Amino acid sequence: MKTRRPNIVMMVSDDHGRQMGCYGDRSARTPHLDALAGDGIIFNRAYCTASTCSPSRAVILTGLHNHTNGMYGLEHAVHHFACFDDLTSLPNLLEQAGYRTARVGKYHVAPEHVFHFQHVLEEGADWHYRDDVAMTGLCREFLEGDEPFFLYWASYNPHRGCGVVEDHPCKPDRFGNPAQPYPGDEEELFDEASLDIPDFLSDTPEVRAELAQYHQSVARMDRGAGSLIEMLKQLGKYDDTLILYLSDNGAAFPESKTTLYEAGMRLPLIVKPPAGEPLPAGGACDALVSWVDLAPTLLDFAGVETEADQFHGSSFRRALGGDLTGRPEEIYASHSMHQVSQYYPMRVICTDRHKFIWNIAHPLTYTIPGDVWESASWQGVLRDGRGRFGPRSVEAYLHRPRYELYDLAADPLETRNLAGEAEYAELMEEFCEKLRRFQQRTNDPWLHKWDYE
Secondary structure (H helix, E strand, C coil): CCCCEEEEEEEEEECCCCHHHCCCCCCCCCCCHHHHHHCCCEEEECCCCCCHHHHHHHHHHHHHCHHCCCCCCCCCCCCCCCCCCCCCCCCHHHHHCCCCEEEEEECCCCCCCCCCCCCCCCCCCCCHCCCCHHHCCHHHHHHCCCCCCEEEEEEECCCCCCCCCCCCCCCCCCCCCCCCCCCCCCEEEEEEEECCCCCCCCCCHHHHHHHHHHHHHHHHHHHHHHHHHHHHHHHCCCCEEEEEECCCCCCCCEEEEEEECHHHCCCEEEEECCCCCCCCCCCCEEEEEEEHHHHHHHHHHHHCCCCCCCCCCCCCHHHHHCCCCCCCCCCEEEECCCCCCCEEEEEEEEEEEEEEECCCCCCCCCCCCCCHHHHHHHHHHHCCCEECCCCEHHHHCCCCCEEEECCCCCCCCCCCCCCCCCHHHHHHHHHHHHHHHEEEEEECHHHHHHCCC
């Protein structure tokens, strides 16, 4: 008898780091996703490959690094980046395999034919796009249909900025928190004074105020995710559904978003497999996992055969049961730019112990994304002349050396650059050679920088 293929739900939040209860953040309120983690597994070493929205989402859906798929920066407005026309993405491959596909919420990739979903559930929806409970309500009819299905549920929370009608009574703050609760939902407020401050941030009044807003937005996203999980249970489809929760990149604060430091690229990944899949004792996995691994993993669960070199990553399905055989000893990251004017390409190797960063445009000042630059957190640093933010100086944040090498076990905040120390010269040569080979394998246009600059 042929095994029934699982339904697949991928939940992707926007600019959410590891600020979750199941990842040890005592200030975060994420009970629904924490419960999902209790039914599945959390990955402790999960990484995006580009800490910026469109490039990361394109990697999630293609399994290819942004320098290969063409989504070098943001898709919308003047930035106008798009993937190459001849690619075939995850939703296309699942549709070809007989899955019904739908998306709801943030899209932010192009062109449409490459990232085609049969159903776009929020077309015609108004500005209430921050209301994740309402967004889930749009999914019921699709979920009630014949199986199998793939639902891409993409929250706009907790990203900064809103773009809503200015004179509306629910006009939100910078993290999308409405002045009054959305219908059918109830906002959770956070006391600034009682928050635990993540170690990549400074403890300032501005940070506390914005972190309270951020946690409120995260909690709203969690309630939306919880309503989706409950809907699957009500429809009798929870047990037969593979559910993933992840984020595109780290929180929109200095030291995080668009950086390839840990706060920017080490992210939450929760996987609840369909019934019958083995789970490791303790419900956690320390295997290195990258967002290029997501598409091949979902296709593996769906029973879709793929070519050996079709993706830059590989399925981590066996790791869910604790079998780490064949998992890579290192993962790679590739950032090109954020907004079109924010060129700052970086290439990264991350191992169990070390992180190696090549700042390709290191003579340039590091470019801060607009929403982070405008934030009270950053403007407070500039106004008060503190000279430091989080674990490093403003000077070190803005002006970076060609190479950075960190011992993540001894220096998890990545403040002591070992790249120039004699005892690490051999390791530096090894990492440089590995990066060259990675760039050759992945047709990286920036490969020539080794020779010409």
